Structures are given as C-alpha cells and as structure tokens.
Amino acid sequence: GLVMVAFQLLIEVTIFSFSSLPIFLAPLIGGAFSGLLIYFGRNEIQGSGISKAIEITHKPSALRKGTTITKMIATSVSIGTGNPVGREGPAVLIGAGVGSQIGHRLGFKDPSHLRVFLMMGSAAATAGIYRAPLGGALFATEAPYKRDARLGYFVPTIIAAITSFIVFSGIYSFITQTNSNPLFTFQASYQFTLAETPLLIFFGVVAGLVSILFAVSLMATRNFFTVKLPDWADPVFGSLLACVVIFLAALVAGPSLTIAGMGYEVINFLAENPQPILILIILLFSKLFASSSSSMT
Template sequence: MTNAGEAAGITGREASSQQWNAFLRERDDQVFLLLTLFIGALVGMVVVAFILLTERFGARLYPAGGSPWRRLLVPVAGSAIMGYLLYRFFPDARGSGVPQTKAALYARGGRISLGTVIGKFFCTSTTLASGIPLGREGPAVQVGAGIASVLGRKLGLRPEKVKALVPVGAAAAIAAAFNTPLAAVLFALEEVVGDLHAAVLGSVVLASATSWAMLRLLLGNDPLFQVPQYQLVHPGEFGIYAILGVAGGFVSVAFTKLLLWMRARFLRFPKKTVWFHPVAGGLTVGMMGWFVPQLLGVGYKHVGEVLNGGMALRLMIILLVLKLIAVATSYASGNAGGIFGPSLFLGAMLGGIVGNVANHFLPSYVGTPGAYALVGMGTAFAGIVRAPMTSVVMIFEITRDYAVIVPLMISNLVSFYISAKLQHKPIYEELAHQDGIHLPRAEARQLEGQRQVAQAMRNATERLSAEMTVQGALEKFSSSEFQSWPVCDERGVIGVVRLQDLKSGNNDGLGTKRLSEILDAGEFPHVHADHSLHVALDRMGASQLDVLPVVSRVNVHHLEGVVTLQDLLAHYGVGPKESR
C-alpha cells in the first residue's frame, strides 16, 4: 500500500512538472516579465537590508567616543572572522562580486549558488561594518545576480533564460545600492554584459526601476550625497578639467597595478593559509586607522565633506595616498568587498586636491573645489572600472545638473584614454584572469548572435600524450587526416603540435625528445565554445593550424573538444559537412 502511495505521489509530481514545463513553453515571455518585476522588488529589499545591517552593525562596533584601540582591533578581528567564513563555508563569496558575476554569466551558464548569495551577504556585511574600506556595490551585484539565478533555476526556466536573468539582478542591485537607476542599467549592460544593445535591455530597465522604487519606499528620497549647485566660472576651466583627467588616469593605473601586483603575491601562498590572508588587510587598515580615523569604511561621509568644501587640502592628500594603499591591500588579501565605492572616494579626494590648488593660483577663473571633487569621482571610476558611460550618467543622477556633463565628459575621456594605454586589460578582466577564468572581450560578446564554435566542434578523439616522443608522434600522424593535434598531460591540454614542426625536429635530431620538452611553456592557441566561428578562423590562420583545442573558460587546460578547419569551412558552406 505504501509503495503504491509513493508511486502515485511520484507520478503526480511528474505530471505537475510536465504541466509547468508546458506552461513555461507557452507563456515564456510573460513568465520572464513577471519574474523580472519580482526580482527587482526582492533584490531591492535585500539590498536595503544589506545597507541597514552594515550601517547599524558598524555603529555598534564604532560607538561615538569609543577607544582608539577599536580602530586597530576591530578591522583585524572582522577580517579574521570573515576570512575563516570564506575559507570554511563560502569560498565563492570572496572578492568584489563583479568579476565573479561575469564569470558566472560567461563560464558557468549563469549559475550562482544560494550558498554564495548568503555568504556574500553576511561576509561583506562583516567586512564593511568592521571598517575595511571596500565598497558595497560590487557585492550587491553578485547578491542580486545570484538571487535572479537561483529563482530562474528553481522555476525551471531554460538555461538561456537563467543566463539572461543575471544582468537583470545585477542592475536591480546597483539601482538600490547607489540610488542611481539609469546608471545601474548602463553598468549592467556596459560592464556585466558588455553590449549596450543587448536583448535584455527592457528587462534590465524594468528591474532597475522596480528596485529603485523599493529603495524609495523603504528608505525615502534622501540622496546619497548633498551636492551644491555646479557652476562653470570661465571656459578656461575646461583645461583644468583635462588636467584632472590626466591625474585621474595616472592614479587609476597606479591603483590598478598595485592591487593586481599585491593580489598576485597573495595567490602564491599555500591554499591552507588562505583563511588568514584577509588579516593582512585588516591589520593594515587598523594601523592606518589608528592615526587617521577617516580612513575607516568606504567613506561616503567624508566624500560629502569634500563635495561641500569642508575638508582641508592636507587631509585630502593623506587620505588619497593611504586609502589607495589600504583598499589595494584589503582587496588583494581576500576581504569581501568591492572597488566601486573606493574608486569614487579616491576620485573625490583627487578632484578636491586639484580644485583647491587651482583655486589658490587662479581664484577668479575657477569654480569651487567641490565641483572638481564631483567630476573627480567620475574620472577615477572611468579610469579604474573602465565604464565611462556609466560614470557620466551616475554623476548626472547624483547632481541632476546638466551643466556638469561637459567637464565630466572631458575629464572622463582623458582618464579613460590614459588608463587604457597604460593598463591594457580592465581591472575586472585581470582579476578574473588571475583566478584562471578567461572572460570574453567586449568585441566577442557583441558577436554572440553569430554562429559559435559549439556548433562546429567535435570530440577530441585524436590527441597526443605529452610523454610521447617526436618519432612516436610522427608515426601516429601518418594515419591522421589532420596536420596538427592537441597535446595533453595529467592537467589536460598543454599545447598543439604541427606535423611540419615534428618533421623539422626529427631532422634536427630531436626524435627521442618528449613532446613536453619541445612545447612552449606559455599560452597556446585555443578557442572557447562561445567564440564565433570567425574568431576560430582568425586564430587558425594566425597560428597556421588546422585543428584548435576548445577549452573551458574556467580552466584553460580542460579540453572540451576540438574544432577543425574542415568543420569551419563546412559551416560556411565550403565543402562537405562531416558527421562528428
């Protein structure tokens, strides 16, 4: 009887599942629209809770008139607790959240686990409340994208729909975290998706607006910063804004290179010590905060002081230098937090410095230092994050003043150009690369509608062992229709050899050498499954190969298959298309 009841229950669940799947197929767009609205509202509430938890927890840890010892001990204790939680329970919640979200979108099919969402929420709250000077916006992006991903999978949406929900959740998070719904839309498209014409534009706008409305409902209409009216005093100021752009570009590059250099050093330590790495950031912040309390936290209160001309030049210089070092150390050591907010802080200090110096020498031709601090915020953001359109719209949303747009565009353009010239890859792309994840470039992302390598690739049935000799490889090539083969060892694919190179090596007396000894140790020609066929053809031509390994974006040594010149040409209608 029990078995019959269980069987009936299983049959009933299967029938319900089939009915739901049929409903999704019929009403796919309507379900996605309703889910977008729900995600916007839910993410808005979660981000508001995140903001309130961080602020109230921080107020308890740093009560008014508290002992200076707190400024030393709380960051150390907070980073130690957070480091253990990340190491023991939430390893995917480490870092900013933006590169991790992009990795989920392009390397994991939009999958972000519920555990990662929970870990990011609480670990980042601990980090920020303890005074670590990282931002909340990046972590909010991963939390919002994760909520969207979890809901999409739980409802049984198709994989491509789940993937499309990731930027929807990201935009909703930024809209609530920074109170700038238009900038949130641009950030999701410009930085996360990498395409301002993406098909999810409508959903991103809807989720951002819904989340922002939820923020207004729960926390009111108070702006993040009280900004004075901007006024251009003299056209010659445009030249000073260009100088600010130059300074912003160099500061952005210095910050990016320092952070990446320090993080590369931390990544070399044994994995069993990872839990303790964040303490290095906490100790650095604590020692600096002992002498300069304004260094603690992301510092939006002090940004407001600079915008309203209430901070001395000497203190701005000190905060610019120390904050740059503290943020780089905190992030590089593995604390959970973002660089979105710190980039605005650095820009405000830099702009305030330039504005004060200009006012000292040209008082009759220059506006208030606060105006330069405001433009400096966008300038540093454009140089560090490399999202210039987002920067312009974000500062406009903060000020609601059209007059600021032209100087902002001048300064942004100069900063972006210098940063791109001196630091070729954007910071989020470099951070992902350090973690072994190869994100697609913007150009490749914009070609997503074209036919992809996944449609032409075949199983890698023919491969060579790295322990095989040159002579042995030549014998194996004699029965192959191809002129190049992937070479693999215990890690996976490590390179590609050509028949022509093997023959040359054999003639030069290298016949007994192992393939691992003659391959270059660096990067090797490869493609990813989501690359366009055009990219594969270009790389084949550049490397003069007729077979390219198709590897994972998460692990470049993981061989997913191969794509051959023959298969590519067949997809373009040249020659017969072979079965694979």
C-alpha cells in the same frame, strides 16, 4: 529591491554594533570573520564580488548555492567593522545570485536565458543600493564584456533597475522612518566656461591614471595574497594592513578624516571644509592602498 533593503539594514546594524571599537582595530574583526567563513569552505566571498559576478554571467551554472547569503553577511560585517570597502561589488554579486535563483525557480535552464536573469539581478541590486536605476542598468550590460555592451539586455535590465529603485526607496524609507537622502548631501554650483576646458581635461587624465593605479594595486595585492598565503589568511592579513594604514592616516590627517568605512561622510565633509592639497593626496593614496588590502575581505 527587497534584498538590498535587507542588505543596507544589515550594514547599518553592524556599523552600530562595532561603533564603540577603535577604528584602527575593528577592521580585524571583519577580516577574521571572513577568514573563518573561507576556512569552512565559503571561498566565493573572496574579493569585491564583481569578478565573480562577471564569471557567472558567462557561466551561469557556476554559482554555488548559498553565495547570496554568505556574501551579504560577510560584506556587512566587513563594512560594519570599518574595512575601507564599498557596497557596489558585493551588491552586484548578491543581485546576480538572486537573479539566478529566480531564473531557476521559473524553470529556465538555458545559459542564455539565465544570463538575462543574472544581469537583471545585478542591475536591480546596483540601482537599489545606490538609488541609480540608469547607472545600474548600464553597468550590468557593460561590465561583463570587454568591448561592446549587450544593449539587447538593456530593456529588461532597466525595468528591473527602476522597479528595484522604487521598492528600495519606498520600503527603506518606511522602515527607517527617514527620507531616502542622496549619498552626497553638500550643495554644489558650477558655471562652465570654455576657458576651463583644459583644466577639466587635465583633471580627467589624472583621475584616469589614479583609476589605473587602483586597478593595478588591487591585482598586485590579490596576486601576492593568493601566492603567499592560504585563502583563509588573505582577509585577516589584508585587514591587518588596512588597520595600519588607517592608523597612520589618522595621525596625519586627523580622526575626522578617517579612510575607514565607505567614505561618504568624509567626502561630504571635504566638500564643505576644504583641506590642504597635501592632506588630500595623503587621504587619496591611503584609501587606495587600504582598500586594495581590504578587498580580500
């Protein structure tokens, strides 16, 4: 919880620091900063962090010292400069790193014991930064495995997640002197009827297909960068592509509907100010491809 408070504050400081720069140029700074870290040997910051967290969950000894700090700083600068990436992947890796350090400090050496600390750390970090304790616990016990969740870990992870949620909500509100508001501030009311079931199923199918497209886009982008470019150039080139997509999307949809950054403000705006379906489709695919490119930062 405390680490996620520091992470969130660091993101907000970097967002404020780079807010005066053009949104279609600022992401290059984040990409260059990540590239510099990788050039000096911090390759573990590449990608969102989820794949690395899953890797070290199965091989707890594979976590490099200093990963938590470098990932926190690199992600904060990347988000702060407007790269269209999120906090969830980095938070999972940061939480896993904290959990691993705590496990080692307490004298645990067996991989099966360290694995519990890694999963508790991932659950706690996700629960704190998103204020979703149940979601954090479920994610940490499901994501590392292809089929069944490890429900035997659920009790320690839910305890860690709830504790982190309470700590984050209380301390973050105290430091910022603001209430811990939800990510989405719009009011929504909906009354379900059976006649709408086919439409909801269709919506679920479309959302699933878009998710598959996003996953394929992420893997294709990562494979292309890995094969064609040196590691340090991946985030630089990725952020450059993101800048181009951000600029083109702004020309079509307008600067108020930017795809830069995490996107919560735009979602809130769209919920209260409906837009033509063509604009929504443009925003969808622009965000998808820009995020795929920026995932290397």
